[in-house]
Each structure stands twice: as C-alpha cells, then as structure tokens.
Amino acid sequence: MATLVKTPSGTWKAVIRKTGWPTDSKTFRTKRDAEDWARRTEDEMVRGVYIQRSSSERLTLESALKRYLAEVSPTKAPKTHKSENATAKILTSRLGKYSLAALSADLIADYRDARLAEQTRRGTKTSNNTVRLELALLSHLFTVALKEWKIGLPSNPLSNIRKPSPGPGRDRRLSSEEESLLVKAVNAHSNPMLGWIAHIAVETSMRSSEISGLRCQQVDLANRVVRLSHSKNGDARTVPLSQSATDVFKLALENPVRPTGCNLVFFGEPGQDGKRRPYAFRKVWGKIKKELGLVDFTFHDLRHEAISRLVEGGLSDLEVSAISGHKSMQMLKRYTHLRGRNLVTRLDNFPKRTNVQLTPE
Template sequence: MATIVKTPAGTWKAVIRKTGWPTNAKTFRTKRDAEDWSRRTEDEMVRGVYIQRSGSERLTLENALQRYLREVSPTKKPTTQKAEATKAQQLIKHLGKYSLAALSSEVIANYRDTRLGSLTNRGQPTSNNTVRLELALLSHLFTVAIQEWGLGLTYNPVLNIRKPSPGEGRNRRLTADEERRLLKEVNKHSNPMLGWIVSIALETGMRSSEITGLRRHQVDVKKRVARLLVTKNDSARTVPLSKLAAATFQAALQNPVRPIDCDLIFFGEPGKDGKRRPYAFTKIWGLLKSKLGMPDFRFHDLRHEAVSRLVEGGLSDQEVSSISGHKSMQMLKRYTHLRAEDLVVRLDSLKAKK
C-alpha cells in the first residue's frame, strides 16, 4: 500500500514501497490525484509493466541536450560537434523548457512547422534540410536516452512525424565569366594558399575540409594522386590529380614560408596553444563573393562543378564516385547537373557519327 501524507506546503505526497521495486514518490496538488496515481502505479508493478518515468519527467530538453553535447558529440568529428551545437541552440530556444516526457509528436510537429515558417539571420526562409537535421539530432537524443540513460522513455516521438522533404539539391554552376573572375581574384590574394585551394577544388571535386586537412606525405606529385585518410563518410580514398592539380600541389608543397615543423600543406597561424591548424579562409571567401557579385555561390559549389565536369568529360558513374567519394549513385546524381547546351553539342556529335 502507498503512503499518502500532506506536506507543509499543502500538497499531497504519495510514497510507494514495494518489494523488488525501487521506492517511488510523487507530489500532487490534491489527495485524489495522489491516490489515483498510487493505485495505477501499484497495478502496473503487479502486472510487471511498470516503468520508472520520473527521470524523463524531471529532465528538460535543455539539460538533456547539454548532456548529449558533453557525452555523445565528442565521439564525432569536430565539424559534426560544431554543427550539433548550433542545431541544439534552436531546439533549446523553442523546446528547451519541456521535459522529455512532455515532448509529444504533436509538440515536435508544431516545432517543425514553426521552424519551416521562420527566417534565418540573413532574412531567408529556414531550409527543409536544416529542419531535417535538427529533427535528426532530436531523434538521436531520444534513442540514446531510451537505450543508455534509463529515463523510463518508452518511444521516440520524432519517429511518428513527417520529415520535411530534402528538396532537389543545389544546381549552381559556374559560368565561364564567373570562373575567370573568381580565379583572377583568388590568385591575386596576398596569401597564395587561397588560389591553390580553389584551383584544387575545381580540378578534383574534393571538399574544403579534405583539402585543408592534407599533409605532405598524402600527396604524391609524381604519381599524381592524393590519399585522403579523413573524409566526410569515413571512407579513405585516393584521388587522381589532373596535370593542373598536380602542378598546383607542387607549388603548395614548395611554399617557402611553411615552418619546418609544420606538415600541413595548407596551414594557418599558430593558435593560443601554439599549434598550427589548417588554413581558415571562410571569412575572406565571404568577402570575395560579395566583391564579385556572387553572394549565392558557396565553396562547396566548386565540388558540384568539378563532379559535373567529370561526368561531362565522359567518365562513368562508377569512375566519378571513386574520385568524389559518393557512396550511392542517388547522392552522386544530386551533385551532377549537366548543362543542357552541352548535351545539345554531344547529341549533335552522336548523330554525326551515324
């Protein structure tokens, strides 16, 4: 039997002590509520279906996310850690005061709709993919809480709602004039590494982090290959280098201002701890885009451009994926956007051969 007592504050506290179960207590505004909860809980204990829910009822989403960022995020890549911290801020802003037990599918669906209708700091609508990634973080939080934290949660409410469609992906391509002006601008920058990085991205389709993370022993100019050990999908790959890419790497490897003790090909200034990290060019890239009148062009679009050119050059999907590192043909398809005018020329050449 449960013990029900009135507290000095005027509320009613129910305490259940049952052999084989941990002591359970909960406070209610009325005695009737305390009695109803006690009967229901004891009945669940008798039937062997009782779940201790107090942990999920006390833990707010804000505190749960903070624990996730402390315990789970550090097991992931630095870039992922930073991205998850940003997504967590939005979740905390809108849902942080809810307990995990109170986060129903309806509440989360309302969050989804609110985020899709909101504007970013740049005045642009929040993208479907941004909201999808925020929901993915929330979903994994629930998975960890259910499987590892023992909070008494019985299901993941995120799994019961519709996710925003991922969209068609970007199809931003460089025009010949844009490429000419872009290369001219980066090549005259005071730090030659900016021009080298842009040129390599356009020639190889490598990601920004893949290029800036390269060390000298990973590039073989004679064999014209770059060995990527750390990639986005954790699959190492060897990227063949065009003659221009190999020449660009040769120039970078012979950079006369590289410190003797620095193995990075593209290096930055020492941090407060004295360590050198990869060259960070995000700020100068943003200023450069604005100057050229290309504010919608992202560095990652160079990868789109490079992969599309490989396809246009006649390489098979399998050959392109081995260079770009795409694991699925579906993902590769999203990155390859062939110009209709180029296809017209190829169609004419095919007919001419008949």
Template sequence: MATIVKTPSGTWKAVIRKIGWPTTAKTFRTKRDAEDWARRTEDEMVRGVFLSRAPSERLTVAGALKRYMEEVSVTKKMTTQRSERFTAQHLEAFFGKYSMAAVSAELVAKYRDERLAVGKSNNTVRIELAMLGHLFRTAIQEWGLGLTFNPVANIRKPSPGKGRSRRLTANEQGRLFAAADAHSNPMLGWIVRLAVETGMRSSEITGVRCGDVDLERRVIRLADTKNGTARLVPLSRVAVAILQHALDNPMRPNGTDLVFFGEPGRDGQRRPYIFQKLWARLTLDLGLDDLHFHDLRHEAVSRLVEGGLSDQEVAAISGHKSMQMLKRYTHLRAEDLVTKLDRLGAAPK
C-alpha cells in the same frame, strides 16, 4: 499496497514499495490524484510494463542536450561537432525549459512549422529534427529515462530539398581564379583551383598533410573523409602543379605538415587554414554571392561525367557511396548533351 501520506505543505505523496521493483514515489495536489496514480502504477508493475518516468520528468531538454554534447557529439567528426553545437542552440531555445517527458509529437510539429515559417530550408529543419530524434533515442536506449516513445519518430518531416544545380561558367571561373590568386595569401587561390580540379570537399582539402600527397604517382590519400572511408584521389597535371606550389610554400613553418595551414591557436598548435569568410567576401565582391564553395565540387564531378568517366569511376574519385547521391551532385549542361547526341548518330538521309 501504496502508502498515501499528506505532506507538511498540504500535498499528497504516494509511495509504492513492491518486491522486484524500485521504490517509486510521486507527489500530487489531491489525495484522489495520488490514489489514481498509485493504482495505475501498481497495475503496470503487475503486468510488467511499468517504466519510471521520474528521471525524464526531472531532466530538462537543455540538460539532456548538454549531456548529449558531452557524451555523444564529442565522438563525431569535428565538422559534425561544430554543426551540432549550432543545432543544439536552436533546439534549446525552443525546447530547453521543457522536461523530456513533456515533449510531445504535437510540440515537435510546432517547432518544425515555426522554423519553416521563418524561412529555414527544408534540409536545415530535417537536420535539426534528426538531432532531436537521436537525442530521444539515446535517452531511451542508453540513458534509461523511462520514456515510452520518441516524439520525433512519427511526425511528418519536410521533404528533402532539391539538389543544387549551380554550374560555373568559363567567365565566372576566370574571374574567380583571378581574384583568389590576387589575395595576399596564395593558399586561397590554390584551394579554389584544387577544388575544381579534384572535386574534394573543403574539409578534405584543408586537412591534407604533406605525407598524404604523392606527386610521382599523382594521387592524394584522404584518410579522414565525410563518410569515414579512406580513398585515393587521382590528380590531373594541373592539380599536380597546384600541389607542387603548395608544398614548396616558403612560408611553411617548422612543426606542421599541413599543406594548407592556419595561424597558431592559443595552445600554439596550427590547424587547417580557415578561408570561409574570405570566400564569402570574395564571391560577394565578384557578384557571385549565390556561388557556394561546395558548388565547385558539383562542378568538378559534373566535368568528370562530361569527360566520359563512368558512374563507378566518378564515385571512386569523389567518394560518393550512393549512386543516387552522386546523381544529386551531378548536373550536366544541356548544350553538352546536345553535342553528344549529334555524335551518336548521323542525320537521316
């Protein structure tokens, strides 16, 4: 039987000691509430379904996010860590003061609706919900918080956003290349041109080291990619020329083998060149502020398809594991398809 005692502050404390179970206690404002809780808890113990909710009631979402960042996020790629730091800030602002046990599906749905209402994209909200769901899944499966369900699991997620179809016109490419080449740091121009020639992601380009480049074989070996699979990227003659200039960069300091290097950090170490702010300013000045750097990857992949390469060949170059995802990143110009249709068959006589 449970022990019900009145505390000096006037509340009622129920304490359950049962063989085979840890001592469990909880405090209530009334004696009846304490007795009701004790009966339910003892019944759950008899049926073997009892879960102690005390840890999840004591731990706030803010505290859980802090632990998640320290134990889980740090095991992921640096780009993912940076992204999750921003996501965690939004989640903490809304959920931070709630205990983990107090977060319900209704509350998560409210967060979803409020984020969409302020103009956040479907994909942004999906990413935030995915991190919140993983936080609860980790708490249940690894931290043993005694949560009975994941409040994110069954709520309606925003539909995936439509894949971008932004293509680069010849005029835009000419202006973009000229402006990037005119920048005081030649690495900006090399990076922009290399993105269009190879379809590599920005992090893949800036992470390339001199030893990864084989100009004789005309390939780059990417060991650290978004999907975790190393791949060889074949190089066009234009790409080879770009990389030759980058490798011959007279400003390359001793002690770094990064092809595209940044300024030393506080620890004296050089990390990959950061150009995102330069890109934003450059495209804004050109009136191309709707052009994302990742659109250059879309453009490169689409050109490979238009050039006659098969889906498998394009995937081998771009690193896409899913053909469905590849289709989202591939946007063919309708006028080019018309030309191909004309070549397929002669006009009827």
C-alpha cells in the same frame, strides 16, 4: 494495491509495491490525482507495458543536451561537434525547460511548424534543412537516452512526426565568363595558396575542410593521389589527381615560404599560442566574390562543379562516388541530368550500322 500517504506539507504520496516490479512512488497535490496515477501504473504493470518514468520526468531537455554535448558530440567530426553546439542552443531556448517525458510528438510537431514559419535575420524563412538538422539532433538524443542512459521513456517521440523535405539541392554552375574572372582574381591574390586551393577544389571535388587540413604526407605525387584518413561521413578515401591538380600540389609542397617543421600543405600565420593552423581563406574568398558579383556562389559550389565535370566526362556513379566520397548513390541523383545530356551527344556520334530512311506513308 498502492499505499497513499499524506505528507506533512499537505500533499499526497502514492507508493506502489508489486511483486516482480521495482517500487515506484510519486507525490501529487490532491489525493484523487495520486489515486489515478496509482491505478494507471498498476494497470500498466498488469499488462506488462510499465515503464518507470521518474528519470525522464526529472531530466529536462536542457540538462540532457548538456550531457549529450559532453559525451556524444566529441566523438563526431570537429565540424559536426561545432554545429551541434549551435543547434543545441536553439533547442534549449525553445524547449529546454520541458522534461523528456513531456516532449510529446505533438509538441515537437508544433515546434517544427513554428520554426519553418520563422524568418532569419536576412528576411528569409528558416530553411527546411536547418529544421531537419535540429530534429535529427533531438531524435538522436532520445535514442541515446533510451539505449545508453536507460532513461524511462516509452519511445522516441520523433519517430512519429513528419520531417521537413530536404528541398532541391544546389545546382549552381560557373559560366565560362564567371570561371575566367574567378580564376584571374584568386590567382592575382598576394597569397598564392588561395588560387591553389580553389584550383584543387574544382579538380578533385574535395571539401574545403578536407583541402585546408591536408598534411604533406597525405599527398603522394608519385602515384598522383591524396589519401584522406577522415572525411565528413567518417570514411577514409583515396582521391586521384589529374595532371593539373598534381602540378598545383607540387607547387604547394615546394612553397619556398613554408616554415621549418610545418607539415600543413596550406598553412596560416601562427596564433597566440605559437601554433600554425590551416590557412583561413574564407574572408578573402568572400571579398573576392563580392567584388566579382558572385554573391550567390559558395566555395562548396566548386565541389558541385567538380562532380558535374566528372559526370560529364563519362565516369560511372560508382567511380564518381569513390572520388567525391558520397556514401549513398541517392546523393548523386542530382547529377543524372548532366549524364542524360551527354548521352544524347554520344548517341548522335554512335556508329551507324544501317542506312534506313524513314519516309511518310
């Protein structure tokens, strides 16, 4: 049986000591609340489903996120670490004062619906993917809290709520006229590295971070490959180079203005600490897009363009994923309509074995 003790401040403390279970206690404003809690807790012990929730009741989401960002996020890619810091700020501002024990599935579902109904600064609704990332971070935090931090929780509340659909993927393609204008503009820029980077993106399907972070030793011109030791999904991969991409890399590696000792393929000006970092081309890229009227075209769309061309060239899904770094074939589904169009053309060119003519009856 539980022991009920009235404290000097007038509250009631319930203490449960049961053989085979850790001692548990909790303080309540009224005696009845203390009795109800003690009864429920002892019943859970009898049924073998008891969980000591004191740690999850004391730990707020704000504190849990701080610990997550300090211990877990640094083990991920720098870009992911940075984005998780931004996502954590949103979660903290909305749910930070709740304890982990108080964050029920219903509460999180209400948060999801409210976020989806909100408008961004640009006047558009918060995207499904933004909310999916917020829920994914929250879900992983609960998983870590349960498995590694040993926080007393019955389960991960996010396992019981519906996640927003990812929505259709981007399928923005460059028209011949747009490509001609874009190539002319980036090649005319005072820094030739801008044109080289754009050309490599559309030839190799590499991500902007993968290109800008390249070191000279990763580019093997003799074997016409680039070896990426780290990528967005964490896997290393080898990217084959077309002859055109090889020629561009040769120009980049032989860049006459490369500083002595700098092994970045695409390098920027030294910072205040004297160190050189990758060439930051985003600002000038955005300016050129605006001047050309391509405001709806992102640098990442060059990757989509490159993969589309690989598919149109007849490569299999396995071959395309080996080049692009897609971990799941599901991610390549958006390109299947391109292969379908190509198959129609190839069927028309297929050698005819018979001269069967269909005539109406």
